[in-house]
Amino acid sequence: MIEIVTMRHAAEMEEAYNLRHEVFVEEKGWGDLARPDRREIDQFDNADAVHMICKRDGKVVGYQRMLPTTKPHLLSTVLSTLCEVDRPIGPHIWEWTRYCVSKSHRERGRKLSPVANELLSGIVEWGLATGVDRIVIEMEPIWLLRLVQLNFMVTPLGIPRQIDEEDVVAVIAKFDRRTLEMLQLMRGNTDQVLVTPDRVTQTGRDHLWEAHHA
Amino acid sequence: MKHNAISEGLDKTLSFLSEIKQINTLPELTTAAARATAEYGVKRILAGYIPRSGMLPNDQLRHVLLADWPEQWADIYFHNGFLFHDPTIRRVLNASPTFSWSELSKAPDVVRNERLVMDRAKDFHLGNGCTVPLVALDGRKVGFSFAGAEIDDAPDAKGVMTLIATFAFGRAIELQTNAARASAHLTPREREVIAWISAGKTDWEISKILGVSEAAIAKHIFNVRMKLGAMNRAHAVAEAFRAGLIT
Numbered sequence: 001m002i003e004i005v006t007m008r009h010a011a012e013m014e015e016a017y018n019l020r021h022e023v024f025v026e027e028k029g030w031g032d033l034a035r036p037d038r039r040e041i042d043q044f045d046n047a048d049a050v051h052m053i054c055k056r057d058g059k060v061v062g063y064q065r066m067l068p069t070t071k072p073h074l075l076s077t078v079l080s081t082l083c084e085v086d087r088p089i090g091p092h093i094w095e096w097t098r099y100c101v102s103k104s105h106r107e108r109g110r111k112l113s114p115v116a117n118e119l120l121s122g123i124v125e126w127g128l129a130t131g132v133d134r135i136v137i138e139m140e141p142i143w144l145l146r147l148v149q150l151n152f153m154v155t156p157l158g159i160p161r162q163i164d165e166e167d168v169v170a171v172i173a174k175f176d177r178r179t180l181e182m183l184q185l186m187r188g189n190t191d192q193v194l195v196t197p198d199r200v201t202q203t204g205r206d207h208l209w210e211a212h213h214a
Numbered sequence: 215m216k217h218n219a220i221s222e223g224l225d226k227t228l229s230f231l232s233e234i235k236q237i238n239t240l241p242e243l244t245t246a247a248a249r250a251t252a253e254y255g256v257k258r259i260l261a262g263y264i265p266r267s268g269m270l271p272n273d274q275l276r277h278v279l280l281a282d283w284p285e286q287w288a289d290i291y292f293h294n295g296f297l298f299h300d301p302t303i304r305r306v307l308n309a310s311p312t313f314s315w316s317e318l319s320k321a322p323d324v325v326r327n328e329r330l331v332m333d334r335a336k337d338f339h340l341g342n343g344c345t346v347p348l349v350a351l352d353g354r355k356v357g358f359s360f361a362g363a364e365i366d367d368a369p370d371a372k373g374v375m376t377l378i379a380t381f382a383f384g385r386a387i388e389l390q391t392n393a394a395r396a397s398a399h400l401t402p403r404e405r406e407v408i409a410w411i412s413a414g415k416t417d418w419e420i421s422k423i424l425g426v427s428e429a430a431i432a433k434h435i436f437n438v439r440m441k442l443g444a445m446n447r448a449h450a451v452a453e454a455f456r457a458g459l460i461t
Contacts (some may be wrong), residue, residue: 012263047251053439084220110309111353112445141376142349148384149351149445155231159373167311169377186351188448 002062002122002193003128005051012203015060017041023100030164041083044073044100050123054101061102062115064123067095075157075170079138080130081104084158088136091170095136096123112186118193120150121183124175141169143183151179183187223374226250230378233410234385243389244280247382248360254371258283258340260288264306264355267298268326279360279386287338296334297325306347306357312376314367315343339363344372346379350387352445358383398441400459407434409460412451 005012011211017039025034033040045051048071054062068072073095077084100209107113127133137147141160148154152173184190230250237243244259262278264284271292281288288391290296297303305313318324320333335341343361350356358379365371401407403424410420417435421428435447444450454460 005411084224105325107353109353110349112351139312141380142311142347144377144380144386145348145356146351148380149387154381155222156227156377159221159227160376161348162369167373167376169270184451185452186445209287 001195002052002054002118002125003195004126005053007043007047012053012055012060013051014039016051016063019060019063019100019102020098022102024098027103028166030125037105040098045123050094050126051193052119052126054118054122056105056115061105062100062119064099064119064188064197065097066123066126066135067097069093069095072195073136074098074138079168079170082138082158082161087170088134092132093134093136094127097138114187115205117183121180121187121193124180125192128177128180129194133176134172136169136170136172138168141167144169147171147173149182151175157203223370227364227374227377227381228334231381234381236387237427238389240386240389241282241391242280243382243386244339247280248282251360254344254360254366254375255342255364256344256360256375257439259358259360261358261386262354263350263380264357265297274385280382280389283340283361284338287335287340290334292347296331299331301320301328301332302343302345303357304328306345306355307359309347309349309355311460312344312346314365314372315341315345315361316365316367335361344375346376348380348383356383361368381392387443393456394441394443395453398457398459400441400454404434404438404441404459405454407431408438411435411447412455412460419455 003012005016021035021038024030024040031176033042035041035110041060041095044065044067050066052064052066053060068091069076069087069089070091074097075095076087079096080087101113101115101119105113105115127135136157143155152175154171154173157172160167162168217425230246233246234243237246248256255344259280260278260283261280265274265277274292274297301318301321302315302404305318318457340361340365341360342365344360344365344367345360346360348356359374361381406424407420410423417428417431420431435450438444438454439447439450442450442453444453
């Protein structure tokens with residue numbers, strides 16, 4: 001299950017920052033994100049960010065952050081060189097950042113893990129409910145094929161570049177019902193993964209309600 | 215809106231991306247990928263899943279999706295088990311970033327057998343190349359190689375080849391899956407196994423019910439997955455229902 005959390009969920013946010021530290025600072029070695037308190041926090045963890053977490057046995061084991069492209073985000077600031085075309089901006093386009101799954105919940109042999117599937121399903125469900133239909137991603141090119149196979153319609157915004165000895169490419173990925181269907185097929189069920197009485201999804205449910213009764 | 219200049223490489227990639235939507239066969243896709251990278255010196259393409267070590271030549275060939283390599287070289291390569299002494303394969307299995315073969319020949323970890331394979335390749339004007347490692351959704355490793363006598367391996371060229379490889383292979387999987395599903399036929403035993411899985415039985419339980427080994431059950435499930443282009447068991451069951459192969 002995926003929950004959308006805000007600063008009001010202090011304990012969960014704390015765990016999320018710790019997980020980010022483990023994955024991005026310790027594992028991936030992004031040294032400039034390191035902080036002595038082992039919480040990985042940056043300038044984009046502000047009121048506009050949407051944080052999604054996945055818990056197992058009460059512990060946060062998966063995390064991702066959505067940033068509105070109408071406000072400063074990675075592609076408009078620190079990673080702007082990755083975009084060669086007009087920067088995609090709009091209320092229906094959000095940037096997907098800091099996606100991570102705890103080492104303990106990854107599959108052997110780089111298969112898509114259940115936690116990873118839920119996180120991706122969470123984006124699609126959230127998007128379908130709130131009118132978001134595309135995400136901007138900066139990622140290692142080796143994972144692109146996976147998105148294509150999941151029925152994300154991927155368009156590169158530039159060619160891959162080397163940043164801090166890692167290949168990175170910026171893409172925009174459009175998704176729809178077929179994306180969700182593929183994720184559900186792989187999960188083996190059609191259960192909704194997103195559960196939260198938060199403002200964002202509440203608006204989403206109202207949209208869904210209207211859509212069903214239109 | 216402020217933006218950087220669009221590079222020739224991105225332009226090329228975007229045209230390729232729209233072109234392949236109209237392509238419906240694997241050979242045409244191979245030709246398109248070679249044409250899109252011709253200006254980097256690419257003459258030949260070979261792309262496929264990496265077989266497990268020790269697999270027989272014919273099974274190895276089934277892992278290839280896109281290829282226009284000289285037949286004679288393919289023959290030599292597969293029948294001599296060169297795949298298992300090919301230094302590019304080792305890097306693909308490690309999921310390293312896109313690399314050129316020239317950086318490989320300077321690498322200190324390349325052993326004698328591997329040098330032999332690279333030397334033989336030169337006889338077929340496949341002396342140079344660039345290999346793009348990819349990871350498929352089911353975790354299988356994919357190697358996508360562009361080869362020619364002289365290959366441009368500047369960062370921009372490698373970047374474009376990385377993208378072309380990704381989109382070409384994505385489309386190749388889609389075409390292959392569609393074709394496989396259209397002609398999918400499950401054996402009675404395979405139908406039985408899938409039906410038990412959908413009833414929630416484990417491999418061990420099914421093996422007891424049918425009186426065969428657990429390994430045999432796993433093999434049946436793997437074959438069904440391949441026939442239906444399914445990423446995992448749950449997906450195989452769902453596809454089997456959808457195709458009306460089980461009820």
